[in-house]
Amino acid sequence: MIEIESVHKSFGKLEVLKGINLTVNKGEVVSIIGGSGSGKSTLLTCINGLEPINSGKIKIDGTEVHAKSTDLNKLRQKIGIVFQQWNAFPHLTVLENVMLAPRKVLGMAKSDAEAIAVKNLTHVGLAEKLSVYPNRMSGGQQQRMAIARALAMSPKYMLFDEVTSALDPMLVGEVLDTLKMLAEEGMTMICVTHEMAFARDVSDRVAFFHQGVMAEIGTPEQLFGAPQNPETQKFLASIR
Amino acid sequence: MFKYSFQWNQALKALPQMLDGALVTMQIALLSMAIGLVVAIILTLFRLSGSRLLRGFAVAWVEIARNTPALFQIYMAHFGLGSFGIHLSPFTSLLAGIAFNNAGYLAENFRGALKAIPDTQARAGRSLGMTSLQAFRLIVVPQMLRIAFLPITNQMVWAILMTSLGVTVGMNTDLAGVTQALNARTFRTFEFFALAAVIYYLIAKVVTLAARLIASRLFRY
Numbered sequence: 001m002i003e004i005e006s007v008h009k010s011f012g013k014l015e016v017l018k019g020i021n022l023t024v025n026k027g028e029v030v031s032i033i034g035g036s037g038s039g040k041s042t043l044l045t046c047i048n049g050l051e052p053i054n055s056g057k058i059k060i061d062g063t064e065v066h067a068k069s070t071d072l073n074k075l076r077q078k079i080g081i082v083f084q085q086w087n088a089f090p091h092l093t094v095l096e097n098v099m100l101a102p103r104k105v106l107g108m109a110k111s112d113a114e115a116i117a118v119k120n121l122t123h124v125g126l127a128e129k130l131s132v133y134p135n136r137m138s139g140g141q142q143q144r145m146a147i148a149r150a151l152a153m154s155p156k157y158m159l160f161d162e163v164t165s166a167l168d169p170m171l172v173g174e175v176l177d178t179l180k181m182l183a184e185e186g187m188t189m190i191c192v193t194h195e196m197a198f199a200r201d202v203s204d205r206v207a208f209f210h211q212g213v214m215a216e217i218g219t220p221e222q223l224f225g226a227p228q229n230p231e232t233q234k235f236l237a238s239i240r
Numbered sequence: 241m242f243k244y245s246f247q248w249n250q251a252l253k254a255l256p257q258m259l260d261g262a263l264v265t266m267q268i269a270l271l272s273m274a275i276g277l278v279v280a281i282i283l284t285l286f287r288l289s290g291s292r293l294l295r296g297f298a299v300a301w302v303e304i305a306r307n308t309p310a311l312f313q314i315y316m317a318h319f320g321l322g323s324f325g326i327h328l329s330p331f332t333s334l335l336a337g338i339a340f341n342n343a344g345y346l347a348e349n350f351r352g353a354l355k356a357i358p359d360t361q362a363r364a365g366r367s368l369g370m371t372s373l374q375a376f377r378l379i380v381v382p383q384m385l386r387i388a389f390l391p392i393t394n395q396m397v398w399a400i401l402m403t404s405l406g407v408t409v410g411m412n413t414d415l416a417g418v419t420q421a422l423n424a425r426t427f428r429t430f431e432f433f434a435l436a437a438v439i440y441y442l443i444a445k446v447v448t449l450a451a452r453l454i455a456s457r458l459f460r461y
């Protein structure tokens with residue numbers, strides 16, 4: 001369970017998160033939508049401790065992420081994150097990209113790490129690309145590799161930050177299909193997305209962020225069908 | 241009138257001696273590169289550190305190494321330290337001077353290479369649970385090496401050529417030293433120096449080609 005309790009976060013004088021409350025239960029898929037600069041990415045990087053927070057609490061299975069005593073490296077093994085820019089490691093083959101963390105972080109034997117990497121790469125449809133270097137692949141393929149790389153750590157939670165925004169429109173579908181597949185398998189996920197159809201189809205709940213505040217949250221039917229908050233209405237109208 | 245008559249025999253007879261000198265040259269160049277690489281890594285870490293003292297030290301080193309003549313750097317190691325009562329042999333002072341120069345140039349190259357790698361790379365590693373040291377070692381350094389490889393090769397060639405400055409501090413066993421001694425004995429200046437130049441050239445070429453071969457093996461992406 002991910003519990004976010006009145007989280008405030010500032011960059012210098014700029015308050016980016018103004019008291020966010022959100023609980024994500026096991027197996028739940030929550031999508032976050034909202035305008036540029038509303039703090040969506042910042043929230044994700046706070047959840048896995050890449051960014052510190054100013055006040056409030058984020059707990060993962062009861063462990064407070066920003067407590068001094070928390071071993072962040074350990075905690076991050078539970079939380080996979082995939083960014084808009086897939087950040088493939090260019091000096092490693094696809095297989096090596098995925099094997100690296102299981103080997104070096106989990107200390108797995110090479111053969112075990114390889115088996116896990118192959119399994120996850122097959123799962124995202126990249127079984128044919130094991131020995132290829134990332135720069136020989138399309139953005140969609142690299143993004144799927146990044147997903148497999150995160151999955152290879154057997155995370156309990158996955159955070160996705162606009163994973164299709166940097167892709168050619170033609171390649172968006174294959175990555176969304178991968179996310180859908182994970183959702184159907186019961187992965188607990190938070191997806192920041194601009195893909196409204198995806199948010200509607202896949203999410204259990206959709207949250208709308210506006211200027212650092214979670215202005216509204218509800219089922220896709222509620223949020224897209226009968227938005228209550230005027231800002232949500234404006235936002236949805238603007239993207240239609 | 242042009243009266244000089246070439247006598248290559250003498251020079252060719254001395255070839256084995258000169259090749260022995262070339263080995264010493266290679267030895268100094270390689271050692272100075274090994275030391276230079278290690279020191280350059282340390283200087284790079286200093287420059288990234290939070291301590292102003294360490295940063296200042298590293299910057300000063302790089303500035304001096306890159307903006308003063310290599311000859312002075314070797315002089316300082318020999319005569320400069322000598323005036324403080326630290327007497328280094330010609331071999332050691334030549335090695336120290338070149339290593340100092342290498343470290344400065346390489347540290348600057350490393351800094352450039354480091355800048356070229358987006359910090360999202362290390363961030364991706366961190367989010368997979370790596371410590372910052374692991375992310376640096378496994379993700380940043382290998383990419384840095386590729387970027388810095390050509391400059392490292394260039395510095396190696398430069399180090400080989402710099403060894404010839406050793407004659408100014410009494411070095412007489414490397415290629416330049418041996419050549420100088422032969423010249424003093426026989427006055428066949430042109431022949432000896434031409435032959436030495438050819439040997440320097442060949443060494444430099446072999447190093448460059450070998451580096452290219454290694455690079456194609458090492459960096460396949």
Ligand SMILES: Nc1ncnc2c1ncn2[C@@H]1O[C@H](COP(=O)(O)OP(=O)(O)OP(=O)(O)O)[C@@H](O)[C@H]1O
Pocket residue numbers: 011016034035036037038039040041042043
């Ligand atoms: N590292 C940082 N330092 C300073 N300001 C930052 C930093 N990261 C984000 N910000 C600022 O915080 C605000 C929220 O940024 P954030 O990236 O979370 O927005 P977002 O909702 O993800 O927007 P987008 O849809 O454009 O990705 C923005 O004003 C941004 O400029």
Ligand SMILES: [Mg+2]
Pocket residue numbers: 040041042161162
């Ligand atoms: Mg964002």
